[in-house]
Amino acid sequence: MEIASICHRKQTLTAPDSAIMFARQAAALSKQLRYTDGYCEAIFVVCKSYLRKDDLPAAERTLNEANSALYVRLLLALSEYCMDKGSPGSEKMQKASRYLTLANRMSVNLKSRHWMTESTIVMAKYHFRLGQMTLGRNRFYDVISYYKQIHDKAGEAHWWQELGRYIPDTDSTYAIEINSLQHARSLYTQLGNSKGQAECLDNEAYLHVAHGRLDLAEKAGIEELNVLKSAGLDQKLPSCYQRLSKTMLKKKDHDKALEYALLGMESVKALKDSTQLMKTYELIGDLQRTIGNPAESVRYYKLALATITQSPNLAHSLLRRMTQVQIGMNRPGEALASVQWLVKWRGAPQTNADKQLFALMMADSYAGMGKMATAERYYAEVARLNDLIQLTPNFHWYTFTNVAGAEAYLAVARFYARQKQYDKSNRYLAAALRSGNLTPDMERESRYMRYVNDSIAGILPPSTINFQRYVSINDSIDRVTKDEQLELLKANFKSAQREKDIQLLRNEALLRERQLQLSAQKEKLTYAGILTLVCLLVLTYNSFRTKKNKNRQLEAQQYIINKKNAALLKLIDEKELLMKEVHHRVKNNLQTVTSLLTSQSFHLRDQGAVKAIDDSRNRIEAISMLHQRIYQSGNMVGVALKSYVAEMICNLEECFDTIDRIRFSIEVEDIILDLSQTVPVGLILNEAITNSLKYAFPSGQRGHISVSLVRVGHKKLSLRVSDNGIGLPADFDIANSPTFGFQLIKGLTADLNGQLMIRSESGTNLQIDFDQASLPHAGAPLTEHPGAGQH
Numbered sequence: 001m002e003i004a005s006i007c008h009r010k011q012t013l014t015a016p017d018s019a020i021m022f023a024r025q026a027a028a029l030s031k032q033l034r035y036t037d038g039y040c041e042a043i044f045v046v047c048k049s050y051l052r053k054d055d056l057p058a059a060e061r062t063l064n065e066a067n068s069a070l071y072v073r074l075l076l077a078l079s080e081y082c083m084d085k086g087s088p089g090s091e092k093m094q095k096a097s098r099y100l101t102l103a104n105r106m107s108v109n110l111k112s113r114h115w116m117t118e119s120t121i122v123m124a125k126y127h128f129r130l131g132q133m134t135l136g137r138n139r140f141y142d143v144i145s146y147y148k149q150i151h152d153k154a155g156e157a158h159w160w161q162e163l164g165r166y167i168p169d170t171d172s173t174y175a176i177e178i179n180s181l182q183h184a185r186s187l188y189t190q191l192g193n194s195k196g197q198a199e200c201l202d203n204e205a206y207l208h209v210a211h212g213r214l215d216l217a218e219k220a221g222i223e224e225l226n227v228l229k230s231a232g233l234d235q236k237l238p239s240c241y242q243r244l245s246k247t248m249l250k251k252k253d254h255d256k257a258l259e260y261a262l263l264g265m266e267s268v269k270a271l272k273d274s275t276q277l278m279k280t281y282e283l284i285g286d287l288q289r290t291i292g293n294p295a296e297s298v299r300y301y302k303l304a305l306a307t308i309t310q311s312p313n314l315a316h317s318l319l320r321r322m323t324q325v326q327i328g329m330n331r332p333g334e335a336l337a338s339v340q341w342l343v344k345w346r347g348a349p350q351t352n353a354d355k356q357l358f359a360l361m362m363a364d365s366y367a368g369m370g371k372m373a374t375a376e377r378y379y380a381e382v383a384r385l386n387d388l389i390q391l392t393p394n395f396h397w398y399t400f401t402n403v404a405g406a407e408a409y410l411a412v413a414r415f416y417a418r419q420k421q422y423d424k425s426n427r428y429l430a431a432a433l434r435s436g437n438l439t440p441d442m443e444r445e446s447r448y449m450r451y452v453n454d455s456i457a458g459i460l461p462p463s464t465i466n467f468q469r470y471v472s473i474n475d476s477i478d479r480v481t482k483d484e485q486l487e488l489l490k491a492n493f494k495s496a497q498r499e500k501d502i503q504l505l506r507n508e509a510l511l512r513e514r515q516l517q518l519s520a521q522k523e524k525l526t527y528a529g530i531l532t533l534v535c536l537l538v539l540t541y542n543s544f545r546t547k548k549n550k551n552r553q554l555e556a557q558q559y560i561i562n563k564k565n566a567a568l569l570k571l572i573d574e575k576e577l578l579m580k581e582v583h584h585r586v587k588n589n590l591q592t593v594t595s596l597l598t599s600q601s602f603h604l605r606d607q608g609a610v611k612a613i614d615d616s617r618n619r620i621e622a623i624s625m626l627h628q629r630i631y632q633s634g635n636m637v638g639v640a641l642k643s644y645v646a647e648m649i650c651n652l653e654e655c656f657d658t659i660d661r662i663r664f665s666i667e668v669e670d671i672i673l674d675l676s677q678t679v680p681v682g683l684i685l686n687e688a689i690t691n692s693l694k695y696a697f698p699s700g701q702r703g704h705i706s707v708s709l710v711r712v713g714h715k716k717l718s719l720r721v722s723d724n725g726i727g728l729p730a731d732f733d734i735a736n737s738p739t740f741g742f743q744l745i746k747g748l749t750a751d752l753n754g755q756l757m758i759r760s761e762s763g764t765n766l767q768i769d770f771d772q773a774s775l776p777h778a779g780a781p782l783t784e785h786p787g788a789g790q791h
Helices: 002-009 015-033 036-052 056-065 068-085 091-110 113-129 133-149 153-166 174-191 194-210 214-231 234-250 254-271 274-290 294-307 312-328 332-346 352-368 372-386 406-418 422-434 440-457 460-602 607-633 641-656 675-696 740-751
Strands: 638-640 662-668 672-674 703-713 716-723 755-759 765-771
Touching: 002 015, 002 036, 015 036, 036 056, 036 068, 056 068, 068 091, 068 113, 091 113, 113 133, 113 153, 133 153, 153 174, 153 194, 174 194, 194 214, 194 234, 214 234, 234 254, 234 274, 254 274, 274 294, 274 312, 294 312, 294 332, 312 332, 312 352, 332 352, 352 372, 352 406, 372 406, 406 422, 406 440, 422 440, 440 460, 460 607, 607 641, 607 675, 638 641, 638 675, 641 662, 641 675, 641 703, 672 675, 675 703, 675 716, 675 740, 675 765, 740 755, 740 765
Parallel strands: 662 703
Antiparallel strands: 638 672, 703 716, 716 765, 755 765
16 A cells, blocks of 8 residues: 555656556455455545546546445545546536535535535535635635534634635635635634644745735745744744745845845754755755856756755756756756756656656757757657647646747747748747747747748738737736836735724724723722622621531531441451450360360271371361461451461471471462462362372482462462472373362362362472452451461
8 A cells, every 4th residue: 555655646657557556456455354444545546546647437437446435535536636627617527516516415424524524625626616716715614614613723723724725816815815824823823833823824925925915925934934933843944934035036135035045054954854955955046046146056956956856847847947047158068968967867757748848958958059950859849749738727726837838839939040940930939829828928029039030031011010019018018017016016005004094093992992991890890899898798607607507517426426436346346356256266176176186096006097087187277277367367357378378388297297308399479368268278288288298209208399379360369289209190080080189179179269280290280270259358457477488
């Protein structure tokens, strides 16, 4: 998808086909992976790439691959293409209308606010394209009203700014554009959005320049500069300086223009941003050309060309200006070398317009070098390409200049006039005069050349007619220029005078209104002060009485609560004392049972019976220790396992007399278990350790037993007992084991709702994982007993 997007942005003839190929692959993969966003983006790039190729039917077929929001998005792309390529009343404009109607209906059905907004805005552009300014403006107002209604100032500011940018720039819409941008700027100021303020000021400056209001353009540019500096938006400073420099250049203030251009250069160097160097070099090159310093102009044009990374149109425009200066300096060889260098560096021109521009530059260069035959071939190519180039201007805010049409024919006519081939010159002059993009300046030059050519050839009547026409156009241009300057001065004066009068009236009205407000405020404040004082007195007295009553109630309630708390505390103490007594008696009873079993074992001869009694005594001892710990710790609901396990192991070591040959490693975390889980855990430990002591190390072998109880997750515990003894028999199966010890361990594991695992690898390893039960509220904190650790 990334490769498809890059290809789509490239300005070459084969780029759209490459973009379509990669986007199709991305769409297929996204569909396979059910990646909706990727599929939608890929189909959109396919549609836009077909439109780049001017293949409208293929672009329309992508609608069959879309639904819901993607369908609306494609409809809007198709409508914008038709508006861009069509003229009012054409079939393409009718298609655009149908697409927009369908997109708007689907957006409403989808209840998508985003696509309803986008459809409305594209419909506004459609009205603008037809010259229906009021309808287009009202569409924007609908969107702005919605965002104002939901109190979304950011959205409201954005669409005010877009209205100022999208409405066609004419004398009648100039005020609307400025007003829209000022609305947006005001909202951005309230939001603290300095970037938005700067963009609006930039748009205002552009419009002021376009309408000859250079002072206002300079003022807006300086204000933008201050906003950028105060907000720390240093990245935008170079372009702001460049726009100010161009404004000063139009005002003929070359010193200031150069000053701003150099400040822009300094800001670019401070940022170390090579991407902005090109525009700065271009601007300084234009300045040097204007003030009559062609050598410096060429130097900066070369620097600008060397820093261009994209935009072949801009590179070609720069090259055209540079070659004109070089030829004017009588250096046509350098101009030719510059053209050849750019072709070698960036490749041959792709579009017919670029091919024509390069042919003209080559022709001018060879003509300057005196190679007329070669020059004539290139001029012929310039004329031939004129018929292949689409001259209809696109509906954009910006356009790149080309030489197609009258300018191209005029250049060829100049060449033949210099070669004294007046018939050929007149033929191309006639073609120039028939061109649709003939400007008054071009017509003036064409008429004068026809007059000169006909005079030399002795064709006097047409010569006279062309001269009269030339004089008429020249006077008209001069008159228009003077009239425009006079009207501009009058408009500036009237505007300034009107603004001054309005400001005076506003000041007077504000002063009178302020005086009336002060008088009314004094009266209101007096009454308000008296009323406030009375209210404060009433509220103070009422608050005093309410507080007094509440204090009495609180004291009575506190007395009752204290009595109840004392009774509850007494009950709790009695309950804890009773529980301690119960556990103490249970422990004593278990000790009695243990003593009885010990006495009984002395009178038995059967070793199996003695062994069974010893095992039972150890199990009872493990339970007895639990009850002892409970009444000693003061906590009636839980047992601290760290010291309990250590004490149990000490008892077992003494019982089996293994202190010298069996080493224990104990890893028990500070865990407090509920009594319902402590008894099974204690018995499991007793059983597992006893088995290891009895069977793992026969014939007095030395060994090591490891005991651990650790957390392995939230509320998850893991109990492990392992030894490095002889291990279990090879045919041992715990599921079918007849021994009471293993059956007991399995039963106790079930009581814990745990999972039992026994492995015989370098000894025996028993592991039980179970969930820790939540403890109820304990009467007192548990305290640890010393003794946990390694033996």
